[in-house]
Amino acid sequence: MEFFPASFSIFYQFGNAFAFLVISCAGLAVIFGMMGIINLAHGEFIMCGAYVTASTARAGLPLPLAILCGTLTAALVGMVLERTIIRHLYHRPLDSIIATWGISLIATQAVLILLGPTMSGTGTPLGSMEVGERSYSIYRLALFASAVGLLGGLYLLFYRTRFGVIARATIQRPEMARALGVDTRRVYGLTFGLGAGLAGLAGGLYAPTMTMVPTMGATFIVESFVTVVVGGADIFVGAAPAAAILAVIKAALTAWYGQLFGQIGLLVAVIVVIRVMPGGLSAFIKRWQR
Amino acid sequence: MNPIELPDASKAPARRGLKLWLSRLEGPQTMGRGPVFWAVVVLAVLAAVSYPAFANDYVVGNAAYFFVWTFMAMGLGVVWGYCGALSFGQTAFFGLAGYAYGVITINIGSAFGATWLALLLAVALGGVFALLIGYFMFYGRIKGVFVGIVTLSVTLVLETFMAQTAGPQWRIGDARLNGFNGMSGMPPLTVPWPGGDIMLYSGTALYYVLLGMVVLCYLGLRVLLNAPFGNVLVAIRENPERAEMLGYDIRLYQMLAFGLGGALAGLSGALYTAWGQYITPSSMGLTAAALPIVWVAVGGRRDITATLLGCLLVIAGFQSLTIYGSQYALVVMGALLVFTVLVTPDGLVFTAINRMGRLFKRVRR
Amino acid sequence: MTRILEVAKLNKSFGGVTVARDIDFVLEAGAMHCLIGPNGAGKSSFFRLLLGEHAPDSGTIGFAGDDITALRSFQRIRKGISVKFQVPGIFKALSVRQNLEIAFQYHLHGASLGETVRRVLEFTNLTGEIHTPAGVLSHGQQQWLEIGMAVGVEPKLLLLDEPTAGMSPDETRKTGEMLHELNARGITILAVEHDMAFVQQIARSVTVLHMGAIFAEGDIDEITAHPGVQEIYLGAADD
Numbered sequence: 078m079e080f081f082p083a084s085f086s087i088f089y090q091f092g093n094a095f096a097f098l099v100i101s102c103a104g105l106a107v108i109f110g111m112m113g114i115i116n117l118a119h120g121e122f123i124m125c126g127a128y129v130t131a132s133t134a135r136a137g138l139p140l141p142l143a144i145l146c147g148t149l150t151a152a153l154v155g156m157v158l159e160r161t162i163i164r165h166l167y168h169r170p171l172d173s174i175i176a177t178w179g180i181s182l183i184a185t186q187a188v189l190i191l192l193g194p195t196m197s198g199t200g201t202p203l204g205s206m207e208v209g210e211r212s213y214s215i216y217r218l219a220l221f222a223s224a225v226g227l228l229g230g231l232y233l234l235f236y237r238t239r240f241g242v243i244a245r246a247t248i249q250r251p252e253m254a255r256a257l258g259v260d261t262r263r264v265y266g267l268t269f270g271l272g273a274g275l276a277g278l279a280g281g282l283y284a285p286t287m288t289m290v291p292t293m294g295a296t297f298i299v300e301s302f303v304t305v306v307v308g309g310a311d312i313f314v315g316a317a318p319a320a321a322i323l324a325v326i327k328a329a330l331t332a333w334y335g336q337l338f339g340q341i342g343l344l345v346a347v348i349v350v351i352r353v354m355p356g357g358l359s360a361f362i363k364r365w366q367r
Numbered sequence: 368m369n370p371i372e373l374p375d376a377s378k379a380p381a382r383r384g385l386k387l388w389l390s391r392l393e394g395p396q397t398m399g400r401g402p403v404f405w406a407v408v409v410l411a412v413l414a415a416v417s418y419p420a421f422a423n424d425y426v427v428g429n430a431a432y433f434f435v436w437t438f439m440a441m442g443l444g445v446v447w448g449y450c451g452a453l454s455f456g457q458t459a460f461f462g463l464a465g466y467a468y469g470v471i472t473i474n475i476g477s478a479f480g481a482t483w484l485a486l487l488l489a490v491a492l493g494g495v496f497a498l499l500i501g502y503f504m505f506y507g508r509i510k511g512v513f514v515g516i517v518t519l520s521v522t523l524v525l526e527t528f529m530a531q532t533a534g535p536q537w538r539i540g541d542a543r544l545n546g547f548n549g550m551s552g553m554p555p556l557t558v559p560w561p562g563g564d565i566m567l568y569s570g571t572a573l574y575y576v577l578l579g580m581v582v583l584c585y586l587g588l589r590v591l592l593n594a595p596f597g598n599v600l601v602a603i604r605e606n607p608e609r610a611e612m613l614g615y616d617i618r619l620y621q622m623l624a625f626g627l628g629g630a631l632a633g634l635s636g637a638l639y640t641a642w643g644q645y646i647t648p649s650s651m652g653l654t655a656a657a658l659p660i661v662w663v664a665v666g667g668r669r670d671i672t673a674t675l676l677g678c679l680l681v682i683a684g685f686q687s688l689t690i691y692g693s694q695y696a697l698v699v700m701g702a703l704l705v706f707t708v709l710v711t712p713d714g715l716v717f718t719a720i721n722r723m724g725r726l727f728k729r730v731r732r
Numbered sequence: 733m734t735r736i737l738e739v740a741k742l743n744k745s746f747g748g749v750t751v752a753r754d755i756d757f758v759l760e761a762g763a764m765h766c767l768i769g770p771n772g773a774g775k776s777s778f779f780r781l782l783l784g785e786h787a788p789d790s791g792t793i794g795f796a797g798d799d800i801t802a803l804r805s806f807q808r809i810r811k812g813i814s815v816k817f818q819v820p821g822i823f824k825a826l827s828v829r830q831n832l833e834i835a836f837q838y839h840l841h842g843a844s845l846g847e848t849v850r851r852v853l854e855f856t857n858l859t860g861e862i863h864t865p866a867g868v869l870s871h872g873q874q875q876w877l878e879i880g881m882a883v884g885v886e887p888k889l890l891l892l893d894e895p896t897a898g899m900s901p902d903e904t905r906k907t908g909e910m911l912h913e914l915n916a917r918g919i920t921i922l923a924v925e926h927d928m929a930f931v932q933q934i935a936r937s938v939t940v941l942h943m944g945a946i947f948a949e950g951d952i953d954e955i956t957a958h959p960g961v962q963e964i965y966l967g968a969a970d971d
Contacts, residue, residue, distance in 0.1 A: 115512045120653075165709055171453055174512060175664055176708045178455075178657050182701030185654070186694040295653045299523045302516045344524045347517065348503045387842075395830050595837045602823055602834045609821040612783065613881065614809035614838050 104275030120294020126277025144281030155273020309357020394593025440678035442631025448668030451604030456518030464633030493633020501625035529648035549647030667717020742791030814887035824867030
C-alpha cells in the first residue's frame with residue numbers, strides 16, 4: 078500500500094471514532110459539566126432526535142433541515158422534562174440521575190408501544206469516494222467535520238456569548254449569580270435544553286447510518302459516558318482531548334481486533350485514567366497548567 | 368420523655384459468640400425490634416411456608432422466581448443504601464455468575480451435588496469480580512455519580528461481549544455461549560439423594576430451598592449491618608472524611624461492601640440460571656440494570672427490611688402487569704421510579720412502614 | 733520531656749500558592765499549644781499535612797518516635813492522633829450514642845465500649861441526649877460531641893481546629909475547662925484558634941504562622957506583646 082492511502086485509512090478510522098465520541102458525548106458533557114447531573118436519558122434524547130430526523134427526512138425535508146427538526150424537538154422535550162421533573166431535584170443530584178433513568182425507561186418502552194420495534198430510516202447520503210484500493214463513506218467524513226464544528230460552536234457559545242458567560246457564572250457561583258439578578262432557574266432550564274438538543278443533534282447526525290430501534294440510544298451510552306468520565310467536569314479542557322485520546326485507542330483496537338475490543342479498550346482506559354488521575358483529564362490539565 | 372436509658376453493657380455480662388451475634392439481629396441500622404416485630408416476621412415466614420398448600424404448582428414456581436431476585440436487591444441495598452455508593456451495574460455480577468453457573472454445570476454435570484459447587488463458584492466469581500471493580504473504583508477515589516457510570520459501563524460492555532459470542536469458537540469446554548440467543552441446557556440445582564437425585568425444577572421443592580435462603584440472607588445481613596462493620600458503612604455514607612479520621616480504612620470497607628453486593632447479585636444470577644435453565648446477554652443490558660434500582664428505590668434503600676419487601680412487591684406488581692406486555696410494565700416501572708424520587712425519596716415501603724410504626728406507637732400510648 | 737510531634741522542613745505548595753514553607757515544629761508530650769495566625773496563614777493546611785490529607789512536597793513528620801510522613805490518614809489516627817474539625821464532623825443522621833460507638837468500636841468492644849460511651853457522655857454533658865440524632869443538637873453540643881468522639885480512646889495527640897467557633901461565651905468557657913481536664917489526663921493538645929481570649933485561657937505557649945511559615949513562637953504574653961505579630965494581624969485586618 079502506498080503511503081497516502083494508508084495514512085488516509087488511519088485518519089479515516091480515527092476521525093470516525095473521534096466524531097462518534099465527540100458528537101455522542103457533547104449533550105451529556107454539557108449537562109454534567111454545567112449542572113453536575115448525569116443524564117441517563119441521554120440515549121433516549123438521541124433516539125428522539127434520530128426518529129424525528131428520519132421521519133421528517135422521509136417526508137421530504139432535506140437532511141440538514143430534518144436534523145435541525147430532530148435537534149429542536151429533543152431540546153424542547155428536554156426543557157419540558159426539566160420544568161416538570163429535574164427542577165425539583167437540583168439539591169439531590171443522585172436522585173435526579175435516578176429520575177432520568179426512570180424517564181429513559183418510559184421513553185424507550187413508550188416508543189416501542191407507539192411506533193413498534195423498528196422504524197424505517199433514511200439511507201446514508203453523499204455516497205462514497207475511492208482512495209487507493211478502498212472506498213470511504215463521504216458522510217462519515219462530513220460527520221468528522223461536524224464534530225470539529227460542534228466543538229468550535231460550543232466554544233463560541235460558552236466563551237463569546239452573553240448566555241455563555243451567564244451560564245458559566247451560574248455554574249461556578251450560583252448564589253453570586255442570583256445576587257447579580259440572574260434567573261438561575263432559567264439558566265439551568267436552558268442548559269438542560271441545550272444538552273438535550275445536542276443529544277438530539279447526535280441522533281440526527283447518525284440517523285442515516287443506523288437502524289431505527291427504540292433501544293438505539295444504548296449504542297451511544299457507553300462511549301459518551303466513558304468520554305465524559307475521562308474528560309472530567311470541564312467539557313473544553315477535558316472532553317475534547319479525552320475524545321481524541323479515546324478515539325486513538327478505539328480506532329486502533331477496532332482495526333486490529335474488532336468492535337468489541339474497541340469498547341473493552343475504552344472501558345479499561347477509563348478505569349486506568351480514573352485510577353491515575355481522579356477528576357479526569359480536565360482536573361489533571363488544570364493542575365498542570367498552574 | 369422516657370427516663371434516660373443508659374447503656375448498661377458494664378453491668379450486663381459480656382455477650383459472646385452466638386449470643387452476641389443474635390443480639391445484633393436488632394440494632395440501630397435496621398428497622399424493627401421487640402417481640403411484636405419478630406412475631407410478625409415469624410408469622411410471615413409461616414405464611415410463606417404454608418403457601419404451597421393453598422396454591423398450585425405454577426403459582427408456587429412463580430413465587431420462587433420472585434425470591435431469586437431478592438438477593439441482588441438486598442446486595443444493592445447494602446452497597447447503595449448503607450454504604451452510599453450508587454451502583455448501576457449489579458447486573459454485571461448477576462450475568463457473570465449466571466453464565467458461570469451454566470458453563471460449570473454443563474461441563475461437570477449435576478451428579479454428587481455438583482450444581483451446588485457450581486452455585487458456590489459462580490457466587491464467588493461474582494464477588495471477586497466486584498472486589499476487583501471495587502478496588503479500582505474506591506482506591507481510585509471515585510465518588511458519587513462516577514461509581515454509577517463506571518458500573519453501568521461495565522455491565523453494558525459485558526452485555527456487548529456476550530452478545531457477540533454466537534460463533535462456534537466461543538465455547539468453554541462443552542458449553543457454547545451462543546451470543547445474543549443466550550445459553551441454555553444447564554441442569555437445575557440438584558440435591559443428591561439415595562435412589563435418585565432430586566432435580567429442583569421450578570416448583571414446590573425449589574420454592575422451599577429459596578425461601579430458606581432468603582430468610583437466612585435477610586437475617587445474616589441484619590446481623591452484619593448491626594455489627595461494627597455495618598456501623599462503619601453507615602459512617603462512611605454519612606461523612607467519609609470523619610470516618611477516615613476515626614481510623615477506618617474507608618476504601619477497604621467500601622470495597623468489601625461492594626464485593627458483598629456483587630456476591631449477592633451473583634447469587635441471584637446463578638439461581639436465575641438454575642431456575643429457568645437459561646440466561647441471555649440482555650440480563651446485563653440497560654433495561655435489566657434499571658430494575659434493581661427500581662426495586663431498591665421504591666422499597667427504600669436505607670433499610671434492609673424495606674428493600675426486601677419493596678423488591679417482592681414491585682416484582683409481583685411487574686409480573687401482574689406483564690400480562691399486558693412487558694413494555695407496559697416497564698413504562699409503569701419508570702413512572703414508579705420517577706414518582707418515588709419526587710414524592711417519597713426514602714422509598715414507598717420504607718415511608719409506609721415508618722408511618723405505620725408511628726401510628727402503632729400512638730395507639731399504644 | 734519527650735517529643736510527641738516533630739515536623740522538619742515541611743514544604744507544600746499548590747500550583748503557585750505555598751501553604752507550608754520550611755516548617756520546623758516540635759511539640760513536647762503533655763503540652764497544650766495553640767497555633768494562631770491571620771486567615772490564610774496556612775494553619776488548616778498544616779493540620780491537613782499532619783493528618784495526611786495532603787502529602788508534603790518535602791520534609792518529614794515524626795510522631796511519638798515514628799516517621800509517619802508516608803502513612804495514610806487512618807493509619808496516623810490508629811497511632812494515636814485524633815482530630816476535631818472546624819465544621820462539626822459528626823454523623824448528623826445518627827444518634828449521639830451511635831456516633832460515639834462508631835468512634836470507639838475500632839479499639840473497644842462489648843462492655844468496655846459501653847463503659848467508655850457512658851464516661852464520654854458524662855464528660856461532654858450529653859447523657860440526656862443519648863438517643864438524640866446528632867444533627868438536632870445545639871451547635872455547642874455538636875462541638876462537644878465531636879470532642880468526645882475524638883478523645884474517648886485517649887489519643888496521644890488531639891488536634892483541634894477552632895474548637896470554639898460559633899460558641900457562646902459560656903460554652904467557650906466550658907470547652908476550655910474540658911480541654912484542661914483532657915490535658916491533665918495526659919493528652920497533648922494542639923489547637924488552631926482565632927479567639928485570643930480563649931487562647932489565653934487554654935495555652936501556655938503559642939506558635940504564629942504567617943504565609944505558610946512560622947513567624948514567631950513562644951510564651952503567650954511574649955507573643956501578644958510582639959510588635960511584628962500585631963502588625964501581621966493588623967495588616968491582615970486591612971484586607
